[in-house]
Amino acid sequence: AQTIHQWPVAEIKAVGSPLSLGCTIKGKSSPNLYWYWQATGGTLQQLFYSITVGQVESVVQLNLSASRPKDDQFILSTEKLLLSHSGFYLCAWRIYEQYFGPGTRLTVL
């Protein structure tokens, strides 16, 4: 069975500090991978997607970047956090349907 793991579970960071969030998919080969952002009480907004290793497409510009260094790994990062980056970050994978990971709660102070 496939599993999706996100790390860390939660982060509290200072404005201007760097950030790296990770996502690993096990049990599926070459899935499409996605990053979503969700403001507290808000809907889901797709940030990035990747259909293969080394290739990432940006959907929304939020001063974030993403990379796919391995087939089963997707990384979200920034060198300088903004207050507006606070929220819930979700990784998702898709072969036929899209399934979400447990999420990472980010608080920027």
Place this chain on the structure above:
Amino acid sequence: GDSVTQTEGQVALSEEDFLTIHCNYSASGYPTLFWYVQYPGEGPQLLFRASRDKEKGSSRGFEATYDKGTTSFHLRKASVQESDSAVYYCALRVYNQGKLIFGQGTKLSIKP
């Protein structure tokens, strides 16, 4: 552009009440429609999907019928339980595209 509209931002019901959450969409291609449920602090879970006109999706007592004529995919459940309290999202994916477009979500609260 493609979009999804959920009319109700919040719905408050009692146990055993009938539930309807309205979802209407606008899409340029041939969309597949989805309902997701999200519990507090968790990622959304797929309830079901439908990809053809008049196709019914169902899961856990919830159901919705894809209606191309009225561009709707309303979520219904005959008798809600307290455990159904969550946020429900309607979403669409246009044919051959990976992007999911979500509605604003409907927070369902069930009183015991």
